[in-house]
Amino acid sequence: MPRRIVIGIRGIGHRIIESVWRLGYAARFFSLILLKSGTSIRRFGLIIRELYFTGVLTMVIILVSGLFVGMVLGLQGYETLQKFGAETAVGTLVALSLVRELGPVVAGLLFASRAGSAITAEIGLMKATEQLEAMGMMAVDPIARVVAPRFWAGVISMPLLAAMFSAMGVFGGYLVAVVLIGVDEGSFWSQMQSVVDFRFDIVNGIIKTCVFGVAITAIAVFEGYNAPPTAEGVSGATTRTVVTSALVILGLDFVLTSFMFRGVG
């Protein structure tokens, strides 16, 4: 029995040490990306190419999801607010929900599932098929040439996609509340305009999306670059990207929200 306990404690210790080691390794990898970003900035065409794959190709799911989330918000918001005779505030509810929370978080989750997983799978497969090693043998640094452009493309794409998500959501809310249900259009827009604050709501929302963009893309490139070079390894890395990104987004969202909106009405 004591031997079992020793083995158990040793296992826990081993896991903790491994997690700390991996965290340190990830921090070192992240620093390397930043240090080797010169090539990407000098040859911006490399980032533009990746912007198409991570940003443009993710637009469809972002726009469609944004529209439906906004429509649901409009419908639910109207149902609740009309009980208090405040149905004209539905525009405010939709806009605040989107720019403060749902825009950054849902767009982040969708971005991690669509673009993050694709980045991990692509880099992981490049590693498994020796493309990264071949690049190194050609005296071309794979972190500078492959990883950094994908990282920056993700960081640039994420805030833009979240903005599109929120804009599409507001439009969805407008469609349901004003066009379908018949809430007064003037009140819908004017209340939204007077309540939504640029500094506290929109800028804070943008800061969140930037933080999520860095986190998701850093996780995606790290998992891809360090994936074991087998089919199983790449599939495991892709799964880890989506799961870790989702948890990190939700955790960071709570931390950022608690700093940003403390005491704001």
Next chain:
Amino acid sequence: MTTNPLVEIKDLNFSYDERAILKGINMTMPRGKVIAIMGGSGCGKTTLLRLIGGVVAPSSGYVRVDNQVVHELSRDKLFSLRRKMSMLFQFGALFTDLSVFDNVAFQMREHTDLPESVIRDLVFMKLHAVGLRGAHNLMPAELSGGMARRVALARSIALDPMLVMYDEPFAGLDPISLSVIGKLIRRLTDALGMTSILVTHDVHQSLEIVDYVYFISEGVIAAHGTPSEVRGSVSPFVHQFIHSEVDGPVPFHYPAEKYATDLNLENRIA
């Protein structure tokens, strides 16, 4: 062999996780020759190429390429040495998101300031040398195994390297492609004045094109010599390898308990 070799390997030891892969390897590879390194699967042949390319560092001993000890070089100096060498990977390792043309042009665009018109001419010349000028627009996924290997060969000679390493260049090829790749390696080595190191277990194809052969078994050099010397070798290992014999110094059976013990026959008899 001649003086001032391009690659010199001295007392090289390499271990992976305490497991010795290479033990006391000594090799000399003169310039302008095709040298083969042969041995069974997992004997450390590919590791040797990775040591020459500076991908991994030896446990002891050294690899000297063009008068520079590889594992002692700084990262910048290693990269500038790598610009003068290249490697053909087992399955080509072509960049799957780039066309055949862009794969061959990759190093030229990364390492030179040549205008696009010159790069275009050079790429066509390299592709013509491997007979695939007409395939420049294809993507790697559209190529057969033999064609992919030839494109990788064109890419590996893109910047006229002094040394090209080939990791199993004949693996998985049909007899025609196999012969084509073999002849191309010999022809390009002679035409470009480069040195080629072949890691392979295709005895018959290799012995036709190489100048010198090293046999590695269990991490040590089991035999070496010119093709005619190894063909006439009396070494049991070389004999088994060249004649593809099932059993010999390289046993057919993986080390195991006595057969009778595993079948539980001893107890039954007792």
